[in-house]
Amino acid sequence: MTNNLNFKIINTDGRARNGLLHLNHGTLKTPTFMPVGTGGCVKAMLKRDLEEIGAHIILGNTFHLWMRPGIDIINHHEGLHNFIKWQKPILTDSGGFQVFSLKELCKITEEGVRFSSPINGSKLFLTPEKSIQIQSILNSDITMIFDECTPYQIGSHIINREEARSSMHLSLRWAKRSLDEFKRQENKNSMFGIVQGGIYEDLREESINGLLDIGFNGYAIGGLSVGEPKEYLHKILEFVSPKIPDNFPKYLMGVGTPEDIVNAVSNGIDMFDCVMPTRNARNGWLFTRYGNIKIKNSRYKNDTNGLDPTCACYTCRNFTRSYLHHLQITKEINSSILNTIHNLHFYLNMMKEIRESINEKKFDIWKNNFLEDRSSNSY
Structure with missing residues (x-):
């Protein structure tokens, strides 16, 4: 063909x-x-x-x-x-x-x-x-x-x-x-x-x-x-x-x-x-560098930190976990929007970092660091 x-x-x-x-x-x-x-x-x-x-x-x-x-x-x-x-x-x-x-x-x-x-x-x-x-x-x-x-x-x-x-x-x-x-x-x-x-x-x-x-x-x-x-x-x-x-x-x-x-x-x-980043976003399951966050969990009700301090997406630049928790609990449409922006940005930025690490012949180092960070669940 x-x-x-x-x-x-x-x-x-x-x-x-x-x-x-x-x-x-x-x-x-x-x-x-x-x-x-x-x-x-x-x-x-x-x-x-x-x-x-x-x-x-x-x-x-x-x-x-x-x-x-x-x-x-x-x-x-x-x-x-x-x-x-x-x-x-x-x-x-x-x-x-x-x-x-x-x-x-x-x-x-x-x-x-x-x-x-x-x-x-x-x-x-x-x-x-x-x-x-x-x-x-x-x-x-x-x-x-x-x-x-x-x-x-x-x-x-x-x-x-x-x-x-x-x-x-x-x-x-x-x-x-x-x-x-x-x-x-x-x-x-x-x-x-x-x-x-x-x-x-x-x-x-x-x-x-x-x-x-x-x-x-x-x-x-x-x-x-x-x-x-x-x-x-x-x-x-x-x-x-x-x-x-x-x-x-x-x-x-x-x-x-x-x-x-x-x-x-x-x-x-x-x-x-995969539908995971968008579907999970609508359900309040957010991907971060240091583990996943279930934003409707009550622990985030008064949390004034940004969602993921390593992330440069619109959501992380502008809103606190407390606000995202409020949107999720009250089922506001903006919850789905802001959560999806973040999750897709996380995935696409991950791919960008992967490409860069391959170019630098440092993929295994990047991979080990990334997986270690993700498994820490420090958020």
Whole structure:
């Protein structure tokens, strides 16, 4: 396929690496974190807030945008960038994870997925071709293949090897159909494949080899952080990442905590997304250099300190923990706004520090200091 994604590794420090990733709407410095804007909006954040905290790419979701506002409306605006007034890169998930989250309500067949709309109950049918057609209308800088996200378990049943194998093979067949449709659309953007295979290393390797044979611009690791014990996440990541050729960008989907991201960078991962910083912000769970703060805790009621004295975000520059506690307890809208500004700034500044430490060949020193500070819980 035509590669409209130009990825260049600039520096390495062990397996950690800095890169430049050129997309049609801009160039990213990697490793990078993508704030999640599921329905065309990063919750509680205006465009100016995203720009101020240094966001250079956001993630949208094919499934949710298909539901609302609908593809006709976005097509009328000639793409998602114009609709939301964001002229920087956008990556769109294919809808595969929504199939995973609606699994009990879906009927998955070789052709695609049938389900009822969570909005109005109407009958819907999503196929690899349909997902790619939607993403082409969205004009996503990075289009994701439509895949089946293999769960770790359903109810009390842990997915066994044969179930994981069947799911992975279905995703490979869907990957080929996704790419074929991408080419039919004469899409000028880029497409990533998604490695599946559950917690089984041999299936993960088979998935990688199958995706490399099909040929994509980059490769994502899916099916992690879906309920499996943490040790499986680290084990699979350490196995999978070196199997993906280093000249491609590597994207770990839906992960995670600051500690998880730092560990993944150690394993050569370049791109991350997760709802954790925004969702936790709305629930009053704030990330700081020296541990996490549950701002609604009564201990912060009279605390006149700033949230995190090491942070330069708008929230930390202007407001006390006491005020943020008050906003959270009284459920003021500004609580979500200020908390989200801080959490996303924390994540993006963490990525900036990671890039700088790699450039200086001091990533391991930075990593050890960062993890030690985070574990101190001195706040």
